[in-house]
Amino acid sequence: MLKPEIISRVQGTIGKEAVLTAKEDLTTYSYDGTTTWTHMPDVVVLPTTTGQVSQILKLANENLIPVTPRGAGTNVSGGSIPIKGGIVLCTTRMNRILEINKGNLVATVEPGVVLQDFNLALAKQGLFYPPDPQSFLGCTIGGTVAENAGGPYGVKYGVTKQYVLGLEVVLASGEVVRLGGVTAKNRTGYELVMLFTGSEGTLGMITKITLRLLPMPLAQKSMLAVFDDMVAAGGAVSSILAGGIVPAKIEFLDNWFLRRIEELNPMGLPTEAGAIVLLQSDGNPAAVEAETERILDICRKTGAKEARVAKDDAEALKLWRARSAGFAAIFSSAPTIVAEDVTVPRDKVAPFINRLEEIGKKYDVPVRVLGHAGDGNIHPSIPTDIKDREHFERANRAMEEIFEAALSFDGVLSGEHGIGLEKKRFLKRAMDPVAIEIMKKIKAILDPNHILNPGKIWEE
Amino acid sequence: MLKPEIISRVQGTIGKEAVLTAKEDLTTYSYDGTTTWTHMPDVVVLPTTTGQVSQILKLANENLIPVTPRGAGTNVSGGSIPIKGGIVLCTTRMNRILEINKGNLVATVEPGVVLQDFNLALAKQGLFYPPDPQSFLGCTIGGTVAENAGGPYGVKYGVTKQYVLGLEVVLASGEVVRLGGVTAKNRTGYELVMLFTGSEGTLGMITKITLRLLPMPLAQKSMLAVFDDMVAAGGAVSSILAGGIVPAKIEFLDNWFLRRIEELNPMGLPTEAGAIVLLQSDGNPAAVEAETERILDICRKTGAKEARVAKDDAEALKLWRARSAGFAAIFSSAPTIVAEDVTVPRDKVAPFINRLEEIGKKYDVPVRVLGHAGDGNIHPSIPTDIKDREHFERANRAMEEIFEAALSFDGVLSGEHGIGLEKKRFLKRAMDPVAIEIMKKIKAILDPNHILNPGKIWEE
Numbered sequence: 004m005l006k007p008e009i010i011s012r013v014q015g016t017i018g019k020e021a022v023l024t025a026k027e028d029l030t031t032y033s034y035d036g037t038t039t040w041t042h043m044p045d046v047v048v049l050p051t052t053t054g055q056v057s058q059i060l061k062l063a064n065e066n067l068i069p070v071t072p073r074g075a076g077t078n079v080s081g082g083s084i085p086i087k088g089g090i091v092l093c094t095t096r097m098n099r100i101l102e103i104n105k106g107n108l109v110a111t112v113e114p115g116v117v118l119q120d121f122n123l124a125l126a127k128q129g130l131f132y133p134p135d136p137q138s139f140l141g142c143t144i145g146g147t148v149a150e151n152a153g154g155p156y157g158v159k160y161g162v163t164k165q166y167v168l169g170l171e172v173v174l175a176s177g178e179v180v181r182l183g184g185v186t187a188k189n190r191t192g193y194e195l196v197m198l199f200t201g202s203e204g205t206l207g208m209i210t211k212i213t214l215r216l217l218p219m220p221l222a223q224k225s226m227l228a229v230f231d232d233m234v235a236a237g238g239a240v241s242s243i244l245a246g247g248i249v250p251a252k253i254e255f256l257d258n259w260f261l262r263r264i265e266e267l268n269p270m271g272l273p274t275e276a277g278a279i280v281l282l283q284s285d286g287n288p289a290a291v292e293a294e295t296e297r298i299l300d301i302c303r304k305t306g307a308k309e310a311r312v313a314k315d316d317a318e319a320l321k322l323w324r325a326r327s328a329g330f331a332a333i334f335s336s337a338p339t340i341v342a343e344d345v346t347v348p349r350d351k352v353a354p355f356i357n358r359l360e361e362i363g364k365k366y367d368v369p370v371r372v373l374g375h376a377g378d379g380n381i382h383p384s385i386p387t388d389i390k391d392r393e394h395f396e397r398a399n400r401a402m403e404e405i406f407e408a409a410l411s412f413d414g415v416l417s418g419e420h421g422i423g424l425e426k427k428r429f430l431k432r433a434m435d436p437v438a439i440e441i442m443k444k445i446k447a448i449l450d451p452n453h454i455l456n457p458g459k460i461w462e463e
Numbered sequence: 464m465l466k467p468e469i470i471s472r473v474q475g476t477i478g479k480e481a482v483l484t485a486k487e488d489l490t491t492y493s494y495d496g497t498t499t500w501t502h503m504p505d506v507v508v509l510p511t512t513t514g515q516v517s518q519i520l521k522l523a524n525e526n527l528i529p530v531t532p533r534g535a536g537t538n539v540s541g542g543s544i545p546i547k548g549g550i551v552l553c554t555t556r557m558n559r560i561l562e563i564n565k566g567n568l569v570a571t572v573e574p575g576v577v578l579q580d581f582n583l584a585l586a587k588q589g590l591f592y593p594p595d596p597q598s599f600l601g602c603t604i605g606g607t608v609a610e611n612a613g614g615p616y617g618v619k620y621g622v623t624k625q626y627v628l629g630l631e632v633v634l635a636s637g638e639v640v641r642l643g644g645v646t647a648k649n650r651t652g653y654e655l656v657m658l659f660t661g662s663e664g665t666l667g668m669i670t671k672i673t674l675r676l677l678p679m680p681l682a683q684k685s686m687l688a689v690f691d692d693m694v695a696a697g698g699a700v701s702s703i704l705a706g707g708i709v710p711a712k713i714e715f716l717d718n719w720f721l722r723r724i725e726e727l728n729p730m731g732l733p734t735e736a737g738a739i740v741l742l743q744s745d746g747n748p749a750a751v752e753a754e755t756e757r758i759l760d761i762c763r764k765t766g767a768k769e770a771r772v773a774k775d776d777a778e779a780l781k782l783w784r785a786r787s788a789g790f791a792a793i794f795s796s797a798p799t800i801v802a803e804d805v806t807v808p809r810d811k812v813a814p815f816i817n818r819l820e821e822i823g824k825k826y827d828v829p830v831r832v833l834g835h836a837g838d839g840n841i842h843p844s845i846p847t848d849i850k851d852r853e854h855f856e857r858a859n860r861a862m863e864e865i866f867e868a869a870l871s872f873d874g875v876l877s878g879e880h881g882i883g884l885e886k887k888r889f890l891k892r893a894m895d896p897v898a899i900e901i902m903k904k905i906k907a908i909l910d911p912n913h914i915l916n917p918g919k920i921w922e923e
Contacts, residue, residue, distance in 0.1 A: 191876050375648075
């Protein structure tokens with residue numbers, strides 16, 4: 004527990020109204036998008052300026068108080084859970100879009116800007132920022148940078164790190180550092196911008212972000228392809244990529260997800276299908292036309308029972324809403340969900356799906372599958388109940404074997420969610436021990452007292 | 464000078480034929496693409512395996528011998544010059560393409576593979592690797608990763624760092640570490656792959672590289688637009704980007720370059736023009752057609768006297784050869800060239816070109832300009848002679864003012880060449896001192912004896 008004197012000093016620094024200590028408030032900040040982790044902070048602090056962040060960190064560093072940075076808490080690896088208590092430093096009041104420069108195709112924002120608010124502001128100027136984690140309606144841009152978030156657009160447009168040009172970061176000491184800048188290219192020293200991007204709040208607190216933008220594509224079309232099973236769907240995806248086409252999005256959902264989403268919100272999904280693939284093509288209108296035809300043709304040749312363009316914008320929107328509902332669909336289906344984010348090489352999606360089915364059978368647990376098929380980034384989920392220890396442990400053993408299977412396919416533990424609390428016990432098997440040592444040494448020089456987001460990424 | 468005993472041990476490690484000590488051999492490795500720096504190594508070592516690199520680094524580390532990693536030496540910031548003598552560790556014999564996986568759109572190569580050899584191997588499979596420094600005919604992929612090289616394709620496709628998925632690196636201690644992997648997305652721990660990318664050989668020796676690939680675009684068209692001066696050309700570039708078009712390439716050359724290139728190799732360039740802009744559109748054939756029309760229309764509306772598509776492949780090739788000849792054109796024009804790589808926000812290209820003209824007049828030196836206009840990455844060059852101290856110093860003072868001007872436009876010292884020796888004296892003005900301290904601390908944990916490429920990036 005923090006001493007009352009410390010809480011008084013925090014209140015003195017940023018004002019009483021920006022400091023939460025009531026139990027019902029703290030509870031709100033004790034969990035994130037995962038369902039297996041929870042821990043109460045001692046205090047939640049809501050700064051509005053870089054100077055305030057600096058003062059809070061200086062105080063925390065001098066008094067060895069754990070600080071967990073947090074945006075909207077939509078994280079799905081436990082990254083924003085204050086597992087050691089202390090301070091939750093929440094960016095949601097630092098939510099100004101500071102500049103949108105259309106001529107330079109660059110924007111600068113505070114970390115608490117909600118991704119969808121940013122998207123709407125950009126759309127007014129015909130601009131486009133591709134990274135689209137499925138929490139986009141609520142997640143903050145600071146969180147997406149700290150986690151290097153991906154999303155369906157990743158297949159064509161890459162992930163968050165491909166768009167971060169500059170950062171302002173407050174270090175654990177309270178020192179403020181400016182990294183990178185506002186130019187499209189920059190070769191001034193080491194890639195420190197990239198070091199902080201994806202560091203899960205363990206190296207510093209991001210207080211300003213400069214992002215590269217693109218012009219809004221002139222046209223887009225959404226497609227639906229229906230398959231007998233996920234393995235066939237995975238095969239179609241490989242064929243599309245090997246055919247020299249990189250669509251804007253390639254997502255897939257299995258039969259369970261189709262039925263569950265339809266049950267929650269009837270929208271006419273093909274619930275009889277073993278699996279569906281949703282695709283989007285974007286760019287010049289003529290190119291979209293031609294690419295769409297080729298994609299549908301490949302889908303049909305690789306076994307799609309049906310492959311067609313969404314008949315209008317309303318249907319396209321509905322299909323993508325169905326995909327976005329995947330998270331809610333699975334997390335509302337059982338008391339506890341063991342959900343993961345493994346990624347395999349793109350030519351191994353089909354055999355990996357096969358392995359998932361085998362593992363589900365072996366442990367007698369259902370493995371539900373959806374994900375970013377075009378990146379090989381699969382989200383297998385196992386519904387369970389943490390209170391039913393036997394089932395919960397079986398689910399965890401199954402997921403452990405899924406991790407092992409991904410690694411044996413030259414895959415990785417996480418494609419876009421990060422390690423956080425969820426996957427840290429697997430890190431040693433997934434990362435070269437020399438690389439883990441380098442990470443720990445970098446952590447030690449930037450945060451020698453280990454106050455920033457302690458307990459995450461690796462086991463102590 | 465290295466002790467003969469050390470040279471014997473090096474020879475014993477990797478074989479006599481892989482160790483060069485004759486003066487005429489060493490001279491070849493004493494310079495790079497710059498003309499202002501030169502220093503003789505004591506010995507040049509040409510390993511063929513990671514194991515050999517590890518043994519050499521271990522020996523060097525134990526005996527505190529400077530090691531300068533080097534590929535083809537096409538570097539233009541002095542990065543591969545052995546400024547402290549010692550060992551040049553040259554990768555040119557580690558030149559195998561280990562895998563090209565079309566289904567996963569990924570390739571793995573050794574660092575000494577020449578970029579053009581890689582391009583040719585990819586083309587046979589309909590694949591494409593965009594980063595295209597203008598030294599592509601000779602430069603090695605290891606060098607492009609160490610320098611995070613860019614090139615004309617940067618405007619649409621980004622630079623080298625956007626393609627590096629995995630690295631094998633030998634640390635100064637001789638330890639081998641594997642970073643990243645072969646998947647399109649990877650969120651396992653800190654972005655250590657990015658830390659080594661662009662670190663200019665100061666943090667480790669890269670011995671294996673995994674790169675993301677794209678399918679070869681189905682069509683491409685090259686365009687030429689002729690302007691009265693560079694300021695007008697710069698204005699056209701901003702208008703194209705603000706018009707929502709991101710062409711594959713947007714390059715420009717000033718009148719001096721046009722005349723000089725034509726003089727060296729007559730190819731019918733418009734030598735009367737104040738400046739030309741070369742553009743390329745690529746992708747789906749119909750999209751290329753439409754985009755080309757829009758680009759030419761914008762060029763005409765923003766003052767182009769002539770704007771047209773290259774009449775055939777031969778002319779397109781000729782135009783891009785002219786652009787590639789820019790480096791030879793300037794470096795063959797005077798005994799010494801002070802050539803730079805500043806980058807400004809893309810909406811400030813035209814006013815920055817204006818400033819370059821003013822600075823040239825102020826110091827009474829010619830400032831020749833070409834560059835990657837679509838990225839704001841300009842290469843101003845001043846022909847001079849290092850033996851004419853007065854003129855050489857005037858040229859350097861002018862270039863210093865060019866750096867200051869770039870910084871005042873929110874620009875950066877280097878867009879794609881790196882800091883190396885050329886720009887290290889300016890680093891303190893261009894980078895937050897806290898960031899420089901972080902770089903030095905990272906260097907100290909990875910290379911505590913400072914044996915790797917000493918004397919580069921920052922002043923001791």
